[in-house]
Amino acid sequence: MGNVYLNGKYLPLEDAKISVLDRGFTFGDGVYEVFLVYQRKIFRLAEHLERLDRSLAGIYMKNPRTNDEWKQILKDLVDDNPADNQSLYLQITRGVSERDHSIALAKEPTIFAMSKVLPQRNLVHGISAITCEDIRWKLCDIKAITLLPSVLLRHRAMQAGATEAILFKGDIVTEGAASNVFIVSNGVVKTPPKDSSILPGITRDLVLELLQREGVPCRETSITREELRSAGEIWITSSTWEIVPVIKLDERPVGDGNPGKVWEKAMEIYQKFKSSPD
Structure with missing residues (x-):
């Protein structure tokens, strides 16, 4: 695995850290997407980004990036991974706040994304x-x-x-x-x-x-x-x-x-x- 993306920075996975008061950790307050990469091309990217937008709206969050910005972040992760076939994970939480149910307390979302080699699965026999x-x-x-x-x-x-x-x-x-x-x-x-x-x-x-x-x-x-x-x-x-x-x-x-x-x-x-x- 190459670098991961965390809040605007690309860094080694072992250096990626978040607060223990992140609402994703204390409340499970966030959404995610999993994208597949075949031959270094992200598969059905537009459809995944549309669903991400709907999921964010469903939990009363504004999308923190434009589609072009998401595409660049994901492309950078793909480019950093030598594997032709990859799995991209993107997670957005509401961010850090005191542990209180009010969503108004969180000011900045936490954005995390990573790429890993797509595992080979042979399930064709059922x-x-x-x-x-x-x-x-x-x-x-x-x-x-x-x-x-x-x-x-x-x-x-x-x-x-x-x-x-x-x-x-x-x-x-x-x-x-x-x-x-x-x-x-x-x-x-x-x-x-x-x-x-x-x-x-x-x-x-x-x-x-x-x-x-x-x-x-x-x-x-x-x-x-x-x-x-x-x-x-x-x-x-x-x-x-x-x-x-x-x-x-x-x-x-x-x-x-x-x-x-x-x-x-x-x-x-x-x-x-x-x-x-x-």
Whole structure:
């Protein structure tokens, strides 16, 4: 890892320090974004910056930088890292204040960003998932740094020998602990509609866009517990995991227990788009 960015300066990670009274530390008061870099180019940058702006507005924060300034900060981090494929993490907290709930006490945000080598993951053979009650807060469309519920849900999955937890509110699927959810039912790809119960995933939106462009039937619609259990295919999507087939749900096989044909097509389309020029 090269230098990181902290409040206007580039410096070694071990020299990056913040106050113990930073509201990100005392309240989890902040938002974040994760950007992927393929062949030294930041993937879907405009879409990530749009979501960052919405997340900041959702917690009553003004965006502290212009899009051009963000682009330069992120480009500098990419340039400082020799790896062709990278993961960029950007976090903005409300900044330092006495420990009081009033947001008016913080005057300057804390801005931190870093780049690391994008880890190689081979999930194309599929993963196992469990189902859990969605214990998170009601504003999941904000990409907030307060991730303890998701951490606990992912831990439950690990304890059960699975990789991800797929969440329900009542009888309705929301998303994964750290992913969006798709199913294939009777040849139609379905994913929950965007509202405050799910994060508007960049990969989720791109997968829908690409499938619709290729004429694959898609619907943004509510998915019940029974529809999930009887689906011929289940996928999860995220920026770092891309599109991953779920081949076992709550110890029972999904479909024939192998990645499905529609997933194969979706993955092929996605990889082709990812590797294409501007």
